[in-house]
Amino acid sequence: MLKIYRNLIQYKDLLLILTWREISVRYRQTSIGIAWAIIQPLSLMLVFAFIFTYLMPTRVSGYPKMIFFYAALVPWTFFSTAINYAIPCLVNQYNLITKIYFPREILPISQIIVAFVDFLLASILFVVFMFFYDIELTWNVLWFFPLFIQLILFTTAMSLTLSSLNVFYRDVNVASGFIMRLWFFMTPIFYSIDTLSIKIKLLLFLNPLTFIIENMRRCLIEGRGVIVWQFLIVSFILLVYFYLSIVYFKKIESKFADII
Amino acid sequence: MIILNDIWKQYLLHNNTHRSIREDVVNLFKAKPKTKQSDGTFWALKGVNFSVKKGECLGLYGPNGSGKSTILKIIGNITSPTKGTLQVNGRIAPMIQQGAGFHLDLTGRENIYVNAAILGMTIKQIKKNIAAIIEFSGLDCDMIDVPVKKYSTGMYVRLGFSIAVHTEADIFLIDEILAVGDEDFKKKCINQILHLKKLGRTLIVVTHNMQQMEEVSDRIIYINKGVIE
Numbered sequence: 001m002l003k004i005y006r007n008l009i010q011y012k013d014l015l016l017i018l019t020w021r022e023i024s025v026r027y028r029q030t031s032i033g034i035a036w037a038i039i040q041p042l043s044l045m046l047v048f049a050f051i052f053t054y055l056m057p058t059r060v061s062g063y064p065k066m067i068f069f070y071a072a073l074v075p076w077t078f079f080s081t082a083i084n085y086a087i088p089c090l091v092n093q094y095n096l097i098t099k100i101y102f103p104r105e106i107l108p109i110s111q112i113i114v115a116f117v118d119f120l121l122a123s124i125l126f127v128v129f130m131f132f133y134d135i136e137l138t139w140n141v142l143w144f145f146p147l148f149i150q151l152i153l154f155t156t157a158m159s160l161t162l163s164s165l166n167v168f169y170r171d172v173n174v175a176s177g178f179i180m181r182l183w184f185f186m187t188p189i190f191y192s193i194d195t196l197s198i199k200i201k202l203l204l205f206l207n208p209l210t211f212i213i214e215n216m217r218r219c220l221i222e223g224r225g226v227i228v229w230q231f232l233i234v235s236f237i238l239l240v241y242f243y244l245s246i247v248y249f250k251k252i253e254s255k256f257a258d259i260i
Numbered sequence: 261m262i263i264l265n266d267i268w269k270q271y272l273l274h275n276n277t278h279r280s281i282r283e284d285v286v287n288l289f290k291a292k293p294k295t296k297q298s299d300g301t302f303w304a305l306k307g308v309n310f311s312v313k314k315g316e317c318l319g320l321y322g323p324n325g326s327g328k329s330t331i332l333k334i335i336g337n338i339t340s341p342t343k344g345t346l347q348v349n350g351r352i353a354p355m356i357q358q359g360a361g362f363h364l365d366l367t368g369r370e371n372i373y374v375n376a377a378i379l380g381m382t383i384k385q386i387k388k389n390i391a392a393i394i395e396f397s398g399l400d401c402d403m404i405d406v407p408v409k410k411y412s413t414g415m416y417v418r419l420g421f422s423i424a425v426h427t428e429a430d431i432f433l434i435d436e437i438l439a440v441g442d443e444d445f446k447k448k449c450i451n452q453i454l455h456l457k458k459l460g461r462t463l464i465v466v467t468h469n470m471q472q473m474e475e476v477s478d479r480i481i482y483i484n485k486g487v488i489e
Contacts, residue, residue: 014377021374025365095360100378101337101352254340257333258271 001243004250008103018110022085023117037118038125040081041073048190061192063221067129071217072189074122075148079155079209080180082115086159087166087176090256097256104253105246108159112152130221138223146235147216147226153238154208157245164249167260183207188214208238262312262335262431262462267344269305269330269486304330305341306486314350314430317453317463319477321470327486328466332433335464350430350462353379355421362416364409368399371408372423379427389426396452397422398445418445425452431462450475 008015027033049065052058061068086108090097093107130137166172187209193201204210211234218224305327312318320328333339334346336354361375372393376386394404397419408416424432434453453476457463467473473480482489 011380013382014380016383017373017377021363021366021370024370025363028365096378098333098338099360100354102378102380257339 001246004103004246008105011103011106014102015106015110015113018106019113022110022114026114034121037121041070041077041122042125044073044077045069052190060190061194064133067126067133067135067221068192068217069190070126070129071220072187072213074119074126075151075213075216076184076187076189076209077122078115078119079151080184081118082112082155083158083162083180084176085111085115086163088163088173090163090167091170091173091260094260097260104256105160105249108163109156112155112159115155116152126220135221136223140219140223140225143219143226144216146231147212147219150208150235150238151212151216153242154212157238157242160245160249164252164256167256183209186210188217192217208234261314261347261349262464263347264308264310264331264335265345265347267305267308267331267334267341267346268303269327269334269339270342271302271304273300273302304486305334307344308483308486308488310481310488312462312464314462315457315460316479317457317465317477319473319480320464320466320483321468321473321480322483326483328483329435330486331483332435332464332466335431336433348431351380351428352431352433353424353427353429354433355424355435360420362408362420365407367407368404368411368419369394371419375420375423376427379424380429381427385428393419393422393426396426396448398448414442414445421449425449425456429461432456432464434463434465434467436466436468446472 030036045066048069052060052065089107089111090104097104162172162176186204186207188204193204193210193214211230215226219226308331320331322328332354334341335348336352361378362371363374366374372390373386399415399419403415450472453463465473465477
């Protein structure tokens with residue numbers, strides 16, 4: 001593990017430059033550029049607010065719908081964007097992978113950083129919403145940071161697993177759009193798990209994002225804390241998965257050039 | 261210093277492109293006929309032994325499909341040998357053909373950063389060398405800040421080569437890229453290779469041009485169908 005880290009550090013400038021390349025290529029020749037990062041969660045928020053206010057009026061929670069949806073949409077968008085960018089990234093860089101050595105994990109990691117930059121921009125709007133709806137801040141807001149580390153661990157592990165699987169099975173890329181849509185509905189984004197029965201709660205907790213996103217929203221807008229033992233269990237599971245995904249990725253990395 | 265000790269490399273001919281999970285699951289339940297196993301594979305290298313000393317320039321010569329590029333790929337850590345051991349000391353700069361890492365929407369200057377970083381240079385080293393890279397490529401000052409999709413093939417290739425030769429590496433792998441550019445640029449390339457040799461870099465050159473190869477290499481290895489002749 002330490003060896004993998006050292007090898008990666010040697011290539012940190014490559015990681016920086018590739019990340020910069022991804023950002024500049026993505027927004028070059030677009031007229032509103034980086035504003036796209038905010039439009040995606042914002043438009044979803046508006047659509048959901050419209051549906052649950054006018055089409056099928058529902059009381060989702062005690063909090064204003066807009067900020068309630070947006071608080072979950074921002075971390076979700078980070079996750080889904082990172083995964084969608086990462087899955088095809090090894091296959092797309094075919095001509096590099098078959099010609100030159102560099103730690104292959106740099107490619108999916110740079111995609112995650114790009115999604116992270118989008119996340120930061122979308123978060124600015126969230127802070128504006130916090131003031132607009134006059135949300136009271138408590139110390140529990142600090143829980144957001146350990147939860148975000150969990151989100152990064154999970155996103156990285158998923159990206160490494162899926163992008164390398166996509167080298168062997170292109171099915172991954174084909175299925176990803178559909179699976180991400182299902183996943184969206186199985187994550188508490190436009191609903192809260194608070195009022196659900198324990199059975200349904202346990203079912204939803206099979207999805208690590210349920211824990212992460214529900215708690216992020218609780219600590220940010222509801223001022224609630226995170227139950228520590230739950231946090232520790234989820235952290236442990238995520239760390240094990242993260243570790244396994246790296247070991248697996250490094251193990252099959254040398255086959256990429258032959259198979260791709 | 262590079263030592264190849266009895267290197268074998270096998271490639272799969274089929275199944276090496278798009279495999280699907282469905283196919284794999286079906287195959288799992290199908291009894292595999294034992295005799296079929298020898299089909300569909302191809303030995304690109306069959307027990308290759310050689311070593312290159314530090315500061316030496318080795319030429320690899322052989323017909324298409326003889327395994328020259330496979331040897332470079334194995335030395336460059338792009339693919340691993342099926343059998344045999346490899347020892348490489350020093351940092352490697354593979355010269356990828358025609359700027360393989362170029363992004364069409366980025367300018368020449370931006371692509372220098374990307375490509376040089378892929379070759380293992382740090383941002384500091386790139387900043388130090390960028391003037392020399394641009395000068396060597398012979399591109400006009402106003403062309404360097406234009407997206408490379410507007411470049412001619414020659415400009416494209418010249419820039420790629422120029423980045424590669426300015427990499428700070430110990431071992432250079434040069435795969436058939438001498439065949440590009442006009443006569444002037446070719447001469448410049450050969451001079452640059454001789455210059456690298458003088459600096460004590462190790463070089464492995466693959467080309468179909470015997471005259472060029474004799475000009476730069478200390479020693480030539482003939483290879484055919486994966487064996488050294």
